[in-house]
């Protein structure tokens with residue numbers, strides 16, 4: 371089972387990306403010059419902030435029991451393989467509840483494989499709120 375988020379993987383990827391960019395731009399930029407170093411630092415900062423923002427946007431909300439945090443969710447398979455309409459990955463928290471994210475909505479899946487509204491984001495960057503729509 372894969373756990374979410376894959377923070378070490380993403381951090382490793384970011385480090386690799388930075389090393390790669392430094393190698394590529396190192397031959398173009400003269401890294402002895404202070405302004406080039408400042409530009410490189412700003413670029414790395416931008417990458418780190420972008421990675422954190424991406425992670426924040428993609429984190430699932432707390433589960434229905436108000437127990438599980440984002441790291442407690444696992445992907446248990448694709449919806450269609452589990453008899454649920456859709457192609458999205460199905461998440462399961464440590465309480466055993468199943469969830470599915472579709473666009474800005476986070477659904478819980480009941481024992482009869484019906485999607486039930488749970489949380490919603492009004493914008494891609496906003497926090498999860500109870501879905502009463």
Ligand SMILES: [Zn+2]
Pocket residue numbers: 433434435436437438463464465466467
């Ligand atoms: Zn839970």
